[in-house]
C-alpha cells in the first residue's frame with residue numbers, strides 16, 4: 001500500500017508557490033491546488049470516473065446495497081478519526097483546530113440532530129430502502145478494511161501532525177462529492193424498488209440533504225480557516241499536502257476495490 005501512496009504522491013505535482021508569499025496566502029493557494037488535484041488526479045469522488053458511479057446500470061440491486069453497506073463503515077468510524085486528529089491538534093496546542101474538530105465531533109454525535117449522524121444513516125436506510133447496512137450477511141470487504149486501517153494510521157500519526165491534519169481535511173473536503181455519489185447510488189436502488197428517487201422528506205433523504213447542503217460545507221470551511229492559523233511554513237504545508245494526497249490515494253483504492261468485490265458477486 002505504501003508504494004501505491006508514493007506513486008500517488010509522485011504523479012500529483014502541485015505548483016511551487018514559493019516561500020515569498022505570506023503564510024495565509026500560501027496556505028489558501030495550497031488549498032485551491034489540493035482541491036483541483038482531488039478531481040484531476042483521483043477518481044474516487046469524480047462522478048464521471050468513480051468505478052461504482054459509472055457502473056450503476058451494470059450492478060444489480062443486491063450489489064448496490066452491498067456497496068452502501070461497505071461505504072457505511074466509513075461514517076461508522078468518522079468520529080474515531082476526527083478524535084484522533086483532534087487529540088493531535090490538542091497535543092500541539094492548535095487551539096482553533098482543536099475547537100473546530102471538537103465542534104465537528106459534537107455535530108456527528110447529534111448536537112444539531114435528534115440522534116448521531118451514523119444512527120440516522122442506519123435507521124434511515126432501513127425505513128426508506130428496507131435493508132440494514134449493519135447486517136452481517138453483507139460480508140466483509142477487504143478493501144474497506146484496508147481503507148479504514150489507512151485512515152486510522154494517518155489520523156493517529158502524532159509524529160507527523162500536519163500530515164494527520166491534511167488527512168482529516170481530505171475526508172472533509174471530499175465528503176460532499178462522495179455523498180453525491182452515494183445519493184445517486186441510493187436513488188438507483190430506490191428506482192429499482194419503487195420507480196422513484198429516494199424521498200427528500202424521508203429520514204435518509206434528510207440525512208443526505210443536511211450533509212450535502214449544510215454540515216459538510218461548514219466542516220470544510222471552518223477547518224480551512226482554523227488550519228490557516230497553524231500551517232504557516234513551507235515544511236508544514238508540504239506535510240499537510242502529503243496527508244491530503246495519502247487519504248485520496250487510499251480512497252481511490254477503496255472505491256476501486258469495493259467495485260471489484262461487488263462486481264464479482266453480482
Ligand SMILES: [Fe+2]
Pocket residue numbers: 107108117118211215
Ligand atoms: Fe455527519
